[in-house]
Structures are given as C-alpha cells and as structure tokens.
Amino acid sequence: MRSILSSVGAVAVCLVAGSAFANSTGISGRSGKQSVSCTASGCHGGGASTPTVTLEGPTALTAGQTGQYSLVITGGPGVKAGMNVATDGATLTAGSGTKLLNGELTHSLPKAFTSGSARFDFSLVAPATNGTYKVYAAGNSVNGNAESTGDSHANATLDVVVTGGKDPSPNEGDDEGGGCSAATTGAPAVLIAVFAALAARRRRRDTQG
Template identity: 80%
Template sequence: MRSILPSVGAAVVCLVASSAFANSTGVSGRSGKQSGMSCTASGCHSGGTSTPTVTLEGPTALTAGETGQYSLIITGGPGAKAGMNVATGGVDGATLTAGSGTKVLNGELTHSLPKVSSGGSARFDFSLVAPATNGTLKVYAAGNSVNGDNNQGGDAHANATLDVVITGGKDPVAPEEDGGGCSATSGAPAVLLAVFAALGARRRRQSRQG
C-alpha cells in the first residue's frame, strides 16, 4: 500500500506557501483601527529583528469636501519590500482614493503589490476627501517591512495615526436624550385640573338648584 504521507506533506507546504502569499496583493482590517488586529497578529508576518518607522504626512486640517494629499512612509525594518493598510475613523463619510501601488479594499487602502524599498524606505501616496461633517477625523496606518523571501518569518510592522480637523461642514447631530418615558404624560396635570374644575362647577350648579 502506497503511503499518503508525501501527499499530505505536499499539501501542508502548499497551504503554508499560500498563507505567505495571501497578503502579497493587500489586506484590509490591519490598519490599527481594529483593536488587536495587526500585520503580525494575522499570522502572516512575524519574527523581524528590527521594527520599521511608519510616518503619515499630509494636511492636519481640511474643509468639508476638500481633497488632501497624503503619504505613508515606511523606513527601516527588514526593508527589502513594504506593504500597507490605511483606514479612517472618528468622523464618518471620508473617502480614500488609491495612488500608485495601492487599491481600495473594503473601504480601506492597501498595497496592490509589495513595493520595493529605495534608500531604506518605501512611500505610498494617496488622497482623502474630507467628510461633510465637522470633527476630528483620525487616519490609521500600518506599514509592513518585509525581507522579501515569501516566508512568514523575518518581517516586522509598525503603526501610525494622524488627526485631521474638519471644518466648514455641518455639525454632528447630538444623540437625543432619554426623557425617562414621561413625554406621553407631560400634559396629565393640566388635564386633571380641567377635570376637577368641571366637577366643581357641576357641584355648584347642583347646590344652587337644590
């Protein structure tokens, strides 16, 4: 009987290789906006002995509807290639637009292919259209620096955030306060007074007639 172990071993190798390549064309949900989720927590990158520096550059104030130009710069780390993930939060309605080497995925930005580092850093440019609501928009970014060997080990990531103040739009709508369930009975005292007044007038008429 022929052993199936070689086939099983080959299948395991293929699965590991697939997981290593799974994020080569980008991934969402790793920007740092989602608590506990990161490039290393995904199980696809780990083991890098040096951590890269991740920087977000761009305007820190926009008017509603204005387009701002931003850059995510990944410096250091294993450094052969780099990937990224960018998301926004704090104020709803912002629109991220991909630049060279990036794409939109599930409303976030990620790399379309790993970018080769040049001079020890990799730069991803993108644009952001400010939402229509005033407030502080937070830009979340993760930068992954990889050694390019297509294996899970030897890679490292870091995160960065940037606050962008939005003005010139509509103010956020404050949540309605709970009235304690009394709104339906707020007119009850006036109604009761009217009833008592009518009863009193009726009694006075009856006493005069008697």
C-alpha cells in the same frame, strides 16, 4: 468631535511575497482601527528590528477638500513593503501602488524599498460635517524570503480637523421622534391623569360613605 484617523481613519499591512501566509496583493482590516495587527493574524512576525511608519499630509481641511497624503515605511527588514489605511468618516482614494478594498486602502503589489524606505501615496476627501477625523495606518517591512517569519510591522495615526461644513447634530444617534426625550416629555401629563383619576375615586368613596 469625531475622530478620523483614530490612524490615517486606518492602515493595515500584511505582506510576504510568494508565501502561503502572505497577502501580496493586499488585505483589509489590519490598519489598527480594528485593533488587529499583522502579527496577531499570523501573517508576519519575528523580525529583528521594527520599522517606523509615518503619515504625511495636511492636518486641517475644509469640508469637501481633497488632501494628498503619504504613508512612509522606514527601516525594519527593509526589502519589500505593504500597507493598509482606514479612516472613521473621510473618503479615501487610491494612489499609485494602492487600491480600495472593503472601504480601506491597501497595496496592490509589494513595493520595493528605495534608500531605506517605501512610500505609498493616496488622497483623502474631507466629509461635509465638521469634526476631528482619524486616519489609521499600518506598514509592513518584510525580508522577501517567501515565508511568514523575519518580518515586522508598525502603526501610525493622524488626526485631521475638518471645518467650513455643517456642525454635528446634537441629537445625532437618537431614535427618530426624539427617543427617550419624547417619553420623558410626555411623562408629566400621564402622571397628572393618574392623580386626577385617584382623586375622583376618593371623592366618590367619601360621598358614598
């Protein structure tokens, strides 16, 4: 089974408004799918408290169906928020406050916290092939001090099971023409020809001797 949302298929966030280190209009490649965090990239860090990041939406879709999802960031410094989302096979569509960047979703501008949380909505179109797809998500909670310090981020993932489509091909990923399988199938015929040639050579030697 494929995985998608190995976090919602991925979400990454790097955000500090006005900072030279910040990505106030979004960034890709920080969802957790690539194992690179905002802290590791040097954009954000040092926050005294870590936010909670959750992905809300259906965990089962039929092939081609569109599901509505939300990335919710709660806690942390809690002044403004950013996000990044990626998947491993589904199609992502931006919602209010988000945009597509290099095939991933990210914030178009920092979003202010309301009542302790920030929400980013988006949609996901299930692929035509059955399987379990993972959504990868990262959410950043920042203090808005225009510096790369005092901010915190967290990650989340969500598995979405897709049914009603085509089953994965058992030979998916093989070389065209059967790859190793074709070579293996032809091997017995080659061996038989070699043994026949050796036997004929031995008979000639016996006759001549």
